[in-house]
Amino acid sequence: PEHRLPRRLHLVTDFPPLQLGGMAQLLKWLDEFKETRLVIIDTLGRILPSAKANSNQFTDDYQFIGKLQKLAIDRGFALLLIHHIRKEGAEYALDRVAGTTGITGAADSVWVLDIGKPPANAILHVTGRDIETQEIAMKFDGGIWSILGEARDVLISEERRTIIELLAREGPLYPKDIGNHLGKACEATRYLLFAMKKDSQVV
Template identity: 40%
Template sequence: MRTRSVGKSWRKLLGSQQAPAGLTLVTECPPLSQGGTEAIAQWLDRNPDTRMVVIDVFAKMRGQAPQGVSAYNEDDVPVGYAKRLADHDGIAVVLVHHVRKAGSDGFLTEVSGTNGIAGAADATLVLKRARGRAGRRTASCTSPAATSTKPNTPSASNPPPAPGTYWTAP
């Protein structure tokens, strides 16, 4: 994404508010398999208080798969690069990826690509908005935490969802 587009998006999101302290936007990075993993790791070394890295959009960071690699491994391997960064530094690495345009029975099959993407990730969150229907959105999540049987009790650190927001269980 061009720097000008990023600035325009942030101005639209923030309005007249200042960006959060500690927020860093990087608009250029090589693909994960071609030096991107190392570049992010070096940045994390210089910024040890980092808690999260967001890669938006994952398709531009995944790089080209070697010839002869299965479609599953073509998806699994680049997610593995991001997961190793997360595990090594104890941070969240969020990969923004697209869903299929065609609907499906289960939300995991809506993730564009093979099961290698969702299979390699610690958690998968699918956000959806029905086309032409403002207001109702759904978020479906799978992770070890999502299988908890404890009720999701709203609190100061866990406010109830906004009106018009619906969560669906996997």
């Protein structure tokens, strides 16, 4: 069957940088469509101003994102900026975002979509001022994203899951007793329990 785009969805494929007429064009569009509730810009890099000589890039990024944030608040719509992540890994999701911390510092919330492992295609890291920090396991199938659950629950190994279920059923146990149940050496069980404690899976 033929799929039609929703009537209220507007797609723009040619848009100038904000400082080169893009902001005026966006304001004109918002004036025409006053019921707008969501604006998605893909990608942020296409509208970022060019770096100025002898300028502070952090300050420039922070002020630029701040202006967009104020516009969204004043006009009452949600603004989603699509941006790239760094290729190299980082301990914290926010450190994966390309560019300076002025970009993430000015945003109300930051979502980082990172590579996952089976059964999850990706992990969505969510953090922000007024939202709970989360790591969500995601699956991509047939062009559609779906939520599998909290990453820590979805990606847990069968062995760890067995330990958690055993402790929930039996109550506190010594590593030796847990090892006997798993058929695992006591020292190896201690190491696994230490790793689980580090991941806040046991106390």
